[in-house]
Each structure stands twice: as structure tokens, then as C-alpha cells.
Amino acid sequence: MTEKNLYHRHLVSMEDLSPDDVLQILQTAEVMKGVSEREVKKTPTLRGRTIINFFAEPSTRTRTSFEIAGKRLSADVINISASGSSLSKGESLKDMSHNFNAMNPDLLVVRHSKAGAPAQIAKWTGRLVVNAGDGRHEHPTQSLLDLMTIRDKKGSLDGLKVSIIGDIANSRVARSNLISMRKMGMSVTACGPATMLPVQIGRMADHVTTSLEEAVEGADIIMMLRIQTERLERTVFPNVREYARLFGLNSERMKKAKKNVLVLHPGPINQGIEISPDVVAGPWSVILDQVTNGVAVRMAVLYLLLGGGLNQS
Amino acid sequence: MSAILIKNGRVIDPANGIDKIGDLLLDKGKIDKIAKNINAPAKKVIDAKGKWVTPGLVDIHTHLREPGFEYKETIESGAKAAAAGGFTSIACMANTDPVNDCASVTRHILDKAKSAPVNVYPVGAVTEGLKGKALANIGELAEAGVVALSDDGKCVTDGEIMRNAMDYASMFSLTILEHAEDTRLACGGSMNEGIVSNEMGIPGQPVAAEDVIIARDISLSEYLDVPVHFCHVSSASSVELIRSAKARGVKVTAEAAPHHFTLTDEACRGYDTNAKMAPPLRAEKDRLAIRRGLKDGTIDCIATDHAPHSEIEKELEFECAAFGIVGLETAVALSLALVHDGVLGPSGLIDSMTRKPAQIIGLDRGTLGTGKPADVTIIDPDMEWRVEPDRFISKSRNTPFAGWNVRGRAVTTITNGKVVYAWENKTIT
Numbered sequence: 148m149t150e151k152n153l154y155h156r157h158l159v160s161m162e163d164l165s166p167d168d169v170l171q172i173l174q175t176a177e178v179m180k181g182v183s184e185r186e187v188k189k190t191p192t193l194r195g196r197t198i199i200n201f202f203a204e205p206s207t208r209t210r211t212s213f214e215i216a217g218k219r220l221s222a223d224v225i226n227i228s229a230s231g232s233s234l235s236k237g238e239s240l241k242d243m244s245h246n247f248n249a250m251n252p253d254l255l256v257v258r259h260s261k262a263g264a265p266a267q268i269a270k271w272t273g274r275l276v277v278n279a280g281d282g283r284h285e286h287p288t289q290s291l292l293d294l295m296t297i298r299d300k301k302g303s304l305d306g307l308k309v310s311i312i313g314d315i316a317n318s319r320v321a322r323s324n325l326i327s328m329r330k331m332g333m334s335v336t337a338c339g340p341a342t343m344l345p346v347q348i349g350r351m352a353d354h355v356t357t358s359l360e361e362a363v364e365g366a367d368i369i370m371m372l373r374i375q376t377e378r379l380e381r382t383v384f385p386n387v388r389e390y391a392r393l394f395g396l397n398s399e400r401m402k403k404a405k406k407n408v409l410v411l412h413p414g415p416i417n418q419g420i421e422i423s424p425d426v427v428a429g430p431w432s433v434i435l436d437q438v439t440n441g442v443a444v445r446m447a448v449l450y451l452l453l454g455g456g457l458n459q460s
Numbered sequence: 461m462s463a464i465l466i467k468n469g470r471v472i473d474p475a476n477g478i479d480k481i482g483d484l485l486l487d488k489g490k491i492d493k494i495a496k497n498i499n500a501p502a503k504k505v506i507d508a509k510g511k512w513v514t515p516g517l518v519d520i521h522t523h524l525r526e527p528g529f530e531y532k533e534t535i536e537s538g539a540k541a542a543a544a545g546g547f548t549s550i551a552c553m554a555n556t557d558p559v560n561d562c563a564s565v566t567r568h569i570l571d572k573a574k575s576a577p578v579n580v581y582p583v584g585a586v587t588e589g590l591k592g593k594a595l596a597n598i599g600e601l602a603e604a605g606v607v608a609l610s611d612d613g614k615c616v617t618d619g620e621i622m623r624n625a626m627d628y629a630s631m632f633s634l635t636i637l638e639h640a641e642d643t644r645l646a647c648g649g650s651m652n653e654g655i656v657s658n659e660m661g662i663p664g665q666p667v668a669a670e671d672v673i674i675a676r677d678i679s680l681s682e683y684l685d686v687p688v689h690f691c692h693v694s695s696a697s698s699v700e701l702i703r704s705a706k707a708r709g710v711k712v713t714a715e716a717a718p719h720h721f722t723l724t725d726e727a728c729r730g731y732d733t734n735a736k737m738a739p740p741l742r743a744e745k746d747r748l749a750i751r752r753g754l755k756d757g758t759i760d761c762i763a764t765d766h767a768p769h770s771e772i773e774k775e776l777e778f779e780c781a782a783f784g785i786v787g788l789e790t791a792v793a794l795s796l797a798l799v800h801d802g803v804l805g806p807s808g809l810i811d812s813m814t815r816k817p818a819q820i821i822g823l824d825r826g827t828l829g830t831g832k833p834a835d836v837t838i839i840d841p842d843m844e845w846r847v848e849p850d851r852f853i854s855k856s857r858n859t860p861f862a863g864w865n866v867r868g869r870a871v872t873t874i875t876n877g878k879v880v881y882a883w884e885n886k887t888i889t
Contacts, residue, residue: 241775261777262661263731282779284661322661347655
């Protein structure tokens with residue numbers, strides 16, 4: 148395995164990665180998963196490296212996952228959230244980035260509510276940047292952990308049929324997966340109410356449907372998306388009850404699915420809205436595997452981008 | 461004012477059907493005559509061989525930011541930038557602070573404009589404070605000297621207010637310049653809604669947000685028999701609406717901005733906030749439709765929508781950055797591309813930058829007719845140069861054209877018989 152391929156590259160979009168890059172990350176992540184299963188969950192590979200986790204938008208899973216990933220690789224990890232930062236005092240993102248830069252971090256992990264912020268920070272600072280979710284743009288490490296989870300269970304990715312169901316228009320998870328899954332030879336169906344399918348979605352997905360039944364039937368993978376009920380109810384869909392009735396995944400609907408189908412959800416879950424509790428707990432559910440793999444994938448990304456293997460031999 | 465003799469240029473004066481090699485004499489601040497060969501005593505003789513000699517260019521859509529935002533632009537710096545871009549007359553929009561919705565603000569602008577190198581014409585607000593709720597002091601603005609009315613930057617979204625404003629303004633022969641954007645439908649979008657906005661994850665605004673207002677205002681214009689002008693038309697569907705309205709004889713006019721017939725939303729990629737403006741850059745079919753609209757006269761004129769902003773408003777997250785780009789100093793080169801690309805002939809292009817815009821806001825300029833004010837622009841249609849924002853005379857640098865190699869520019873600008881800009885003399889530091 149050569150680590151040089153990804154050394155010192157940004158990870159802002161899944162467009163940044165070739166299929167070979169993706170496979171390299173997934174293979175490295177399998178090794179990293181082993182580290183997390185040991186009693187002493189630490190390797191010295193990134194000792195002396197500084198990683199700033201800049202989370203300008205609330206996050207539990209992703210922030211914790213990146214923090215654990217960095218620490219298991221022995222990097223110095225600093226967490227900064229928007230409310231605890233000078234952004235809340237009116238400092239611009241650009242000024243704040245310059246200040247981070249002045250402290251010589253090796254890598255910035257950026258979560259931001261506005262699309263493009265990680266790319267802009269990369270441009271402004273010249274530092275390595277990993278996008279941890281930017282607005283409704285992308286969430287590349289989520290896509291990588293999804294791919295890892297699927298590959299673990301299915302053995303390979305090529306030729307699998309995936310249905311992504313829910314608020315495609317507002318989902319960064321959907322965007323990253325639409326790019327990466329098609330890149331890895333999977334066939335992707337985008338499904339949701341018409342108001343949640345962006346214009347020209349046909350150019351981003353292999354199939355588009357507003358029928359949940361159609362999306363469930365024949366799919367190897369069903370990926371449910373979180374619905375932002377607080378923002379969208381009444382204008383984008385009439386109410387939660389109707390959403391659950393038309394687009395909620397329940398065990399009744401799962402009867403139409405393939406026997407060995409996998410169900411994924413990036414979390415946090417609205418139980419009983421987009422997915423019912425029995426589906427979350429069912430045999431097809433790999434939702435918690437996703438979380439476990441999240442740490443491994445992020446370890447792999449940090450390791451490869453920072454060239455953790457280069458000075459080790 | 462001493463005489464200026466411009467020799468051997470290609471004199472293009474669409475208003476009088478002139479396009480021929482010859483000389484132009486200016487005297488006492490007026491156009492004296494055009495002839496094959498003039499031998500008159502003159503204080504200054506300009507050799508315009510190989511260049512176009514045209515009426516001074518007219519831009520009916522600029523933002524000069526004074527009063528209120530002098531760190532972005534002032535009437536003086538904006539007027540100087542206009543002169544450097546070949547414009548001799550510019551209209552400035554009302555979205556200043558305070559808003560130009562009453563005579564005292566208009567008078568303030570006109571007072572500052574007295575020492576400006578080009579003619580500056582204030583546009584008054586349609587509604588008080590641009591809030592879209594109550595009519596501005598339109599009669600008072602007319603007396604103070606505004607040349608048109610516009611809430612530009614914002615749309616007059618309330619149909620009843622727009623109807624009344626059109627009717628009321630017609631008493632003073634003031635045309636409303638509409639910024640067509642249904643803000644509810646645009647829904648806070650930062651760029652055109654389409655495949656590029658999808659891929660960038662940026663909320664988009666559909667072309668329908670522009671089209672519905674244009675359709676509404678065409679209906680009002682037709683119903684009331686009162687003219688209306690559409691600013692910066694950007695969508696193919698809007699061009700079509702205007703084309704069919706004109707075919708029915710509705711009194712509508714329209715402008716296009718150079719960026720809309722030059723760029724598409726692809727320019728936003730990489731989150732370049734200098735490609736963020738309102739209306740947004742659209743798709744390729746829209747860009748081509750704007751060109752066709754200019755070719756067949758559906759779109760009457762070119763206007764820059766010069767919108768200076770400082771880094772403070774632009775170097776931000778794409779969704780947070782201000783809308784707008786500077787345009788005065790790049791307009792001629794970008795518009796000349798229409799000639800180089802065979803969309804318009806030289807006379808057609810000059811018409812859309814002189815006589816036609818002047819007519820829309822009722823200026824007795826934009827022609828080289830004898831006795832008219834001596835506003836003249838000399839254009840080198842082939843000069844190759846590079847757009848370097850640091851050399852802009854405007855106070856602001858927000859352009860998506862930085863580093864572009866372009867062809868053609870104004871080399872001499874004469875306002876009221878006085879040379880206000882000459883390329884040769886431009887200090888290069």
C-alpha cells in the first residue's frame with residue numbers, strides 16, 4: 148500500500164477522490180478498525196501533529212468521531228465550536244481562518260452550516276482541510292463510512308443497487324453519496340417527495356422516483372435520510388403524519404425488499420417519521436456499524452492525508 | 461471651451477445613421493460637425509485612425525454608493541471609473557443610505573455630481589426607504605431632477621403598489637426601472653437554481669422568480685398603457701416574454717448586463733463570490749438568449765449594474781456574500797465581444813450603449829447630432845489588454861473577470877467638450 152497518493156491532499160468533496168483513492172481509504176480503514184478493537188486503542192503515527200476540529204455548526208457524532216480518530220492516532224486534537232469561538236463575536240470566517248493558520252495546525256477539520264466554507268478555508272489558509280459537512284453541499288467522510296459499511300457486508304461495491312430516500316435537495320450525505328457511489332460502479336436511485344428532489348436530479352442520479360415502493364423493491368441498499376421536520380413541515384410537505392405515511396420506511400414496506408437488503412441512516416434518526424423503530428432494530432439495519440466505521444474511516448483519512456506512514460516504514 | 465478636432469476615425473452615430481471614416485469637430489461644449497475632412501483651427505487635435513468615434517456611452521444602471529457607503533464607491537470615484545470605461549453619462553440607483561426617496565438626497569447627489577468628470581443622473585426610489593410599502597415622494601423627486609424611478613436591489617413585489625407607482629410616475633414622465641425578482645419565489649437563493657447550484661449545495665433561485673414579475677409588469681404596462689423598463693434581464697424565458705410583449709406593442713424596454721451575456725453559473729464554482737450577483741448568472745441557454753435578444757432588439761440596451769462592494773461584504777461564505785460586481789471599466793471590452801462574435805454590428809452595439817439607453821431615461825444625449833452636448837468616446841476595438849482589478853479606478857475590486865485577456869477599450873472619453881479620460885495618459889504604477 149502506498150500512502151503517497153493521498154498525502155497532502157484536501158478532502159472537500161467526493162469529487163476529489165478517484166475510485167482507487169476510495170479503495171485505499173477503505174483498506175486503510177480496515178486496519179484502523181483493528182486498532183479500535185485493541186485494549187490499548189492508540190498508535191503513535193500522528194504524534195506531534197496538530198489537528199484543529201473546527202465545528203461551526205452543532206454536531207455530536209461527527210465531532211466525537213473525528214476527535215477519537217485523531218486521538219487514537221496520537222495527534223494533538225483541539226476542538227473549537229462556533230459558540231465558543233470568535234465567530235460568535237462577529238469575526239469573519241476569513242479572519243478566523245487566518246488566526247488558525249497562524250498557530251500552524253497540520254490539518255483543519257471543518258464543519259460549517261454554509262456550503263463551500265471548507266473549500267474557502269482551504270483557499271484562504273493553504274492548510275490541509277477535511278470537510279466534516281458543509282451546509283447542504285457534501286459530507287465526504289460520511290460517504291466513506293457508508294461505503295465501508297456496505298463493502299464490509301456485501302464484499303464489494305460494484306454493481307450494487309442503492310436507493311437514497313428522503314430530502315435529497317437538502318442533504319449533504321445524499322450529495323456525497325450520489326457522487327461516490329456512482330463512481331464506485333453502484334446504481335443510485337433518488338427517491339423522495341417532488342419538493343425534496345432538486346431540479347435536474349436526473350443528471351445526478353441513475354433513477355429518480357417519488358414512489359417509496361419502487362425505491363425499496365429490488366434495492367441492495369436502502370439509505371434513509373433525516374427529515375428536518377422543524378424547517379420543512381407545512382411548506383415542503385404538509386405534516387409529519389403524511390410524510391411517515393408516504394415516505395416512512397416500516398416493516399410492512401420491508402416485506403417488498405430483497406432478503407439480504409441493508410438499511411443505512413446517517414443519523415440522527417427521527418424514529419417513527421422517516422423510519423420506524425422496528426426497521427432501525429431489524430436484521431437489515433447496519434446503522435450502528437456505520438458509527439463504528441466512522442471512526443475507522445476518519446482515522447484512515449487523517450493518516451493518509453498527513454502521511455502518517457511516510458516516516459514510519 | 462476650446463475646440464477639439466478628432467481626425468480620421470470611424471465615426472459611428474446610429475441616431476443619425478452615420479458610420480463612415482471622417483473627422484469630428486467639437487466646439488464650445490457642443491458637437492459642431494462631422495465631415496470627410498475638416499481643417500479648422502483647434503486647441504487639440506486627436507488622431508483617431510483605426511479607432512471608433514462614437515457618442516459618449518450611456519449607462520443607465522450604476523450604484524455609486526454615496527451617500528452612505530463611501531468606502532465602496534463615491535460619486536467622484538464612480539464617475540472617474542465611468543470615464544475610464546468610456547461612459548459620459550451614468551444614472552445612479554437609489555439604494556444609498558439614506559435612500560434617494562426625497563428631494564434632499566437627490567439634491568445632495570446632484571451637488572456632488574457637479575464636479576464629477578461625467579454626467580451623473582440620479583434615479584429616485586419607487587417606494588419609501590425601498591421598503592415596498594408606501595410610494596416615495598415621487599413628485600418632489602421629479603422636481604429635484606431624478607431621471608427615472610427604481611427600487612433596484614429590491615423588486616417592487618406588491619402588485620398594487622407597482623400599479624399605482626406606474627400610474628403616478630407617468631404624470632411626471634418618469635419610467636420605472638424594475639428589478640424583477642419575486643423574493644418569495646427566489647427564497648433566499650444565492651445563485652441560479654440548476655445543476656451547478658445542486659452540485660455546489662448552494663440554495664438557488666429559479667428563473668421563474670424573475671419571469672413572474674416580468675410577466676406581471678408587462679400585464680400592468682399593457683393594461684395601464686404606461687411604460688416600464690426591465691433591468692438586467694437574465695433568463696431566456698424573460699427575453700421571450702418581452703419579445704412577445706413588444707410584438708403586441710406594449711411599451712416595455714429592457715437592458716442586459718455584460719456579465720449575463722458573457723458568463724454562466726459555471727463561474728460560481730469554487731465558491732467565487734465575485735460571480736454572485738442579482739439576478740444570478742444563469743445557464744448557457746439563457747446566456748445565448750440574451751445575445752439573441754440584443755441582436756433582434758428585444759433587449760434595447762446594455763447597462764453595467766456596476767455594484768461596488770468591499771472585501772468585507774465579499775470575502776465571506778458564498779451564501780453570506782453581497783450580490784453584485786463592478787462593471788464600468790470592463791463593459792466596453794465585454795460588449796465588444798458581441799461584435800467580435802458577430803452578434804451585433806458596430807453600429808448596433810453603439811446604438812445599444814448610446815441612443816437607446818439615453819432614450820429610455822429621456823436624456824437628450826447619446827448622439828453626435830450637430831448642437832448636441834459634446835459627449836464623445838473614442839474606442840480602440842482591437843486593443844488587447846488584461847483586466848487587473850488593482851488598476852481599477854473604482855474603489856472596489858469585485859469582478860469575476862480578473863486576469864482575463866480582453867479585446868477593445870475606450871481610449872479617450874470626452875464629456876461636454878472636455879477630455880476626462882485618455883488611455884495614453886493613464887498612470888501605470
